[in-house]
Amino acid sequence: MRNQSTGGNLLSRLTRVDIPRPARLRVGVVGVGRVGSALGAALARAGHEVVAVSGVSAQSRRRAQNLLPGAELLAPDETVAAAEFVLLAVPDDVLRPLVAGLADTGAWRPGQLVAHTSGAQGIGVLDPAAARGVLALALHPVMTFTGRPEDLDRLNGATFGVTSTDELRPVAESLVVEMGGEPVWVPEPARALYHAALSIGSNHLVTLVNDTLALLDSVGVEEPARLVAPLLSASLDNVLRLRDAALTGPVSRGDVATVSAHVRTLSERAPDVLPSYAALARRTAERAQASGRLSAGQADAVREVLP
Numbered sequence: 001m002r003n004q005s006t007g008g009n010l011l012s013r014l015t016r017v018d019i020p021r022p023a024r025l026r027v028g029v030v031g032v033g034r035v036g037s038a039l040g041a042a043l044a045r046a047g048h049e050v051v052a053v054s055g056v057s058a059q060s061r062r063r064a065q066n067l068l069p070g071a072e073l074l075a076p077d078e079t080v081a082a083a084e085f086v087l088l089a090v091p092d093d094v095l096r097p098l099v100a101g102l103a104d105t106g107a108w109r110p111g112q113l114v115a116h117t118s119g120a121q122g123i124g125v126l127d128p129a130a131a132r133g134v135l136a137l138a139l140h141p142v143m144t145f146t147g148r149p150e151d152l153d154r155l156n157g158a159t160f161g162v163t164s165t166d167e168l169r170p171v172a173e174s175l176v177v178e179m180g181g182e183p184v185w186v187p188e189p190a191r192a193l194y195h196a197a198l199s200i201g202s203n204h205l206v207t208l209v210n211d212t213l214a215l216l217d218s219v220g221v222e223e224p225a226r227l228v229a230p231l232l233s234a235s236l237d238n239v240l241r242l243r244d245a246a247l248t249g250p251v252s253r254g255d256v257a258t259v260s261a262h263v264r265t266l267s268e269r270a271p272d273v274l275p276s277y278a279a280l281a282r283r284t285a286e287r288a289q290a291s292g293r294l295s296a297g298q299a300d301a302v303r304e305v306l307p
Contacts, residue, residue, distance in 0.1 A: 025113070028083030029053045030076045030098070032064040034145035035117050036089030041067040042155050042179035043087070052082040063147065077107040088116040096125050103128035113171070115139045119195035122163045122188040137172045138163040138191070141181065144202060156180040163188055208280075211273050218269065244291035251284040254298035260305045267307075278306045 025048045029040040032055040044050045053064045053071045061073060072082070080086050080102055090098055095118055102108055110133025114126060119140040126136035140161040145151045160176040162169070162183045173183040186194050209232065216224035238246035250258035259281060266274040282303060289299040 024048055025085040026051045026083050027085045027087060028079040029064075029068070029071070029087045029089060030079050031055065031088060031090035032060045032068070033057075033089060034063075034147040034151065035141065036087060037063045037067045038145055038151040038155065039087060039089060039117065039139075039141065039179060040064075040071070041152050043085075043175075044068065044070075045152075045180075046178035048085070048178075052079040054079045059147075067152075077102060077105055080107040080112075083112070085113040085115070088114065090116075092118050092120055095121060099126055100128045103132060108132040108134045110134070113137065115172070115175070117141065119161060119198060120192055122186075122191040123165070124188065135168055135171075136164065137168060137175070138186075139172060139176060140186075140195075142184075142198060157182065159184050161186040161191075161194060163191060208276075211276070215270055215273065244287055244293070247284065247288055247291070247293060249284075251281050251302055252288040252293050254294050254302060256301050256305055259302055263305060263307060274307065281306055 025043075027040065027043050027048050027050045029036045029050060030053075032040065032053045036053075036055075037060070040050050040053065050068050050071045052074045053068055054074055054076045055061050055064055064071060064073060074082065076098065088095060088098065095116055099114075108114075108129045112129075112133075113135045114129050115137035116126065117140055118125070118138070119142075121138065123130070123136040123138050126134070126138075130136045138161070141155065141158055142161060143151075143154055143158040158181045160179075160181045160183050162172045162176060163186050164172040169185070176183040209228075212228060213224045216227065221227060235246065250262070262277065263274065266277055285294060285299045285302045288294040289296060294302070
């Protein structure tokens with residue numbers, strides 16, 4: 001087991017002002033799913049040595065063999081033992097018990113770096129490891145992963161939500177830059193709301209676009225993706241630049257007749273989509289009113305025709 005002085009030496013290596021990048025590290029990846037395998041490959045591309053990985057499914061193991069061919073496939077505690085820097089890329093509900101379980105077995109040692117990739121969690125979830133002298137980081141890639149080869153390329157320029165102690169912030173941010181990303185600081189108390197915001201913007205967007213495509217499919221529109229791609233791209237560009245000034249459409253205009261027609265046809269043709277349409281129409285009316293695009297009376301009129 002390493003002592004505290006070893007941990008200090010590693011931290012010194014990582015933060016010396018005359019070294020533009022973190023020292024080369026022996027990396028272990030626990031959880032070689034879509035995220036873990038891509039980040040492991042990015043660390044290897046940056047010159048770190050991925051020495052060990054652990055994965056449960058056969059698909060994860062194949063992914064590790066393809067993207068991290070030099071790494072040994074080991075159990076989680078053996079992966080931790082082999083590494084100076086441990087990357088935990090496991091589901092949120094597995095993360096805390098995994099960290100605590102490894103602590104109970106004595107797997108953690110002072111001076112190791114450990115980072116997890118959860119968006120919703122900060123460094124508090126790593127407390128069982130930190131209590132044993134481990135240096136804790138939270139590095140969340142703000143990117144969607146498909147398990148395809150382009151995942152690694154998409155890390156170039158991707159942002160990472162970074163949380164750490166003040167002392168370790170330069171280390172965390174340097175590791176992100178090495179992986180091709182751009183670090184964005186997220187305070188520990190903000191992690192849950194930060195992640196909820198990203199889920200609304202990314203996960204819910206996918207659901208909305210899929211509903212759009214499915215409705216167009218249902219009425220026989222050919223190549224619906226081709227039809228809506230320019231509209232969706234323009235809408236995304238507009239809202240990122242203009243915020244509420246990008247609002248358009250019948251709700252933001254107070255066009256009650258059109259909204260009523262939408263409600264009727266969705267009730268008849270796509271009742272499963274109607275609840276989300278109504279919820280988002282209400283929220284759109286709220287934003288339109290708050291930004292001065294609708295009067296209180298116009299917003300109320302829109303809400304009255306929604307189920």
